[in-house]
Amino acid sequence: MNNVHLHGNLPLSYFQLxxxxxxxxxxxxxxxxxxxxxxxxxxxxxxxxxTVQRRYTDFEVFHDLLIARYPYRLIPRLPPKKIGMTEHFIxxxxxxxxxFLNIIARHPTIRKDSIVTFFLxxxxxxxxxxxxxxxxxxxxxxxxxxxxxxxxxxLNMMSCDVQGMKTELTKMLKSVQIIRDLSExxxxxxxxxxxxxxxxxxxxxxxxxxxxxxSAWSSHQGDAWGKIREGMRNLSVQFSNxxxxxxxxxxxxxxxxxxxxxYILDVLQGVKDLADRREKGVNxxxxxAFNRIQQLKKQKGSIxxxxxxxxxxxxxxxxxxxxxNDIQLRNNFxxxxxxxxxxxxxxxxxxxxxxxxxxxxxxxxxxxxLLEIWDRTMPITSMMLATQGDTPSTAMGxxxxxAGAAPAAPPSAPPSAPYTGPSFYxx
Numbered sequence: 001m002n003n004v005h006l007h008g009n010l011p012l013s014y015f016q017l018x019x020x021x022x023x024x025x026x027x028x029x030x031x032x033x034x035x036x037x038x039x040x041x042x043x044x045x046x047x048x049x050x051t052v053q054r055r056y057t058d059f060e061v062f063h064d065l066l067i068a069r070y071p072y073r074l075i076p077r078l079p080p081k082k083i084g085m086t087e088h089f090i091x092x093x094x095x096x097x098x099x100f101l102n103i104i105a106r107h108p109t110i111r112k113d114s115i116v117t118f119f120l121x122x123x124x125x126x127x128x129x130x131x132x133x134x135x136x137x138x139x140x141x142x143x144x145x146x147x148x149x150x151x152x153x154x155l156n157m158m159s160c161d162v163q164g165m166k167t168e169l170t171k172m173l174k175s176v177q178i179i180r181d182l183s184e185x186x187x188x189x190x191x192x193x194x195x196x197x198x199x200x201x202x203x204x205x206x207x208x209x210x211x212x213x214x215s216a217w218s219s220h221q222g223d224a225w226g227k228i229r230e231g232m233r234n235l236s237v238q239f240s241n242x243x244x245x246x247x248x249x250x251x252x253x254x255x256x257x258x259x260x261x262x263y264i265l266d267v268l269q270g271v272k273d274l275a276d277r278r279e280k281g282v283n284x285x286x287x288x289a290f291n292r293i294q295q296l297k298k299q300k301g302s303i304x305x306x307x308x309x310x311x312x313x314x315x316x317x318x319x320x321x322x323x324x325n326d327i328q329l330r331n332n333f334x335x336x337x338x339x340x341x342x343x344x345x346x347x348x349x350x351x352x353x354x355x356x357x358x359x360x361x362x363x364x365x366x367x368x369x370l371l372e373i374w375d376r377t378m379p380i381t382s383m384m385l386a387t388q389g390d391t392p393s394t395a396m397g398x399x400x401x402x403a404g405a406a407p408a409a410p411p412s413a414p415p416s417a418p419y420t421g422p423s424f425y426x427x
Contacts, residue, residue: 012108013347013350014347014348014351014354017106017344017348020047020105020106020108020111021045021046021047021048021106021111022045022046022047022102023043023044023098023101023102023105024043024044025041025043025094025097025101026041026042026044026094027039027040027042027090027091028040028041028053038056039055039056039085039090040053040054040055041053041054041055041097043120045105045120045121048120048121050120050121052120052122052127054119056081056093056097058119058131059097060078060128061131062119062131063075063078063100065115065132065135066110066115067277068138068140069113069115069135069138069140069141070109070110070141071140071141071277071281071334072141072142072334072337072338073109073141073274073337073341074103074107074267074270074271074274074344075270075273075274076099076100076104076266076267076269076270077100077266077269077270078097078100079093079096079100095262096262099259099263099266100266101120103263103267103270104116107344108344109141114135115131115135118131118134118135119131141337142333145333148329151332151336152329152332162275162335162338165275165342166272166275169271169275169342169345170272172268172345172349173265173272176261176265176268177265180261180262183253183257183258184258186253187250187253187254187258190246190249190250190253191246191247191250194243194244194246194249195243196243197239197240197242197243197246198239198240198243200239201236201237201239201240201242201243202236204232204233204236204239205232207229207232208229208230208232208233208236223387224387227383227384227387230383231380231383234380235380238373238374238376238380241373242370242373245369245370245373246366249362249366252362253359256358256359257358257359257362260351260354260355263348263351264348264352267344267348268345271338271341271344271345274337274338275338278334278338
């Protein structure tokens, strides 16, 4: 038996949550199965000092058992199943499974449950079957409370507007989803930029290839084309550096920004699912039980009006009231849990400060590195420009000097003297 308790204004700070455990999920290199190949994952838990292998089926059973055990707690969603998985899909699912396990392993209440310990530590074969058999008759959290009176005391200490919490949660979920989608597009653009710079580098290298021989007579430039080719070879190196730098930027944005926002989104969605479960479950049951009492009382009134014995109906009313009281207590417990899980939401939301600080730092570092690379291209382009002679052509736009600045505009011509000859109408 256990009891529910609050942990101050916030259950734990974000960093305190991170300290509770760290679970890593990696894809094992070889897929198993005689006909239908399946992916297996290596799951490591820091707090349990354990390493186990798990299949997606194991995660499904684990998730279902957690929902049954903790119907009024934050249980994140699992990523979807798919036939014919690509490497990209496998990696994205691995990340989602890692987020799922870390949120569970860092939950102040759920992390202590024997189901979690069993999943993270048991090395038994056919783990999903053994897990289902071992925990199939488990009681949910409300039933195992040893002091249900504590629920009322804690509810009286706080103001719980469940509908208000759900409305607030829906708004936050929508905004974070948009932010995550935009961040994903941002990362994709960074990756595309890295690819384009590398492609540019490759084509410059081809154009400046050693195998190309052009006579001085046909180029009309003496050794100019040779110097242009040398410049393009050097530029190819710098464009390759740009590609490499954007590639590193993509990895930084992917891990430090996109993945952390995905954590927050998973938490918000998990609490939103909890609110929906509560509304469709215990809240609905409570309303149905209350309506049943009202019906029985009407029946008792009709019996009394006819002068008949209402003893049987009175017993049924007492039984129904007892059931309704129990459902009411369960409903109150679900409200208390909802309040506690919202506190967890705000613990995770506080991580946004770290995310945006990291985002600004990565952009600043990128800008500084890009400036340095582009600065290295200026001597190269100046050497290429010098092959055109003292007066470079401006047919393609503004030409820049060796210092990288546009030349000053030529002085304006003085205004011409006014025309004093005959006008058109004088002719």
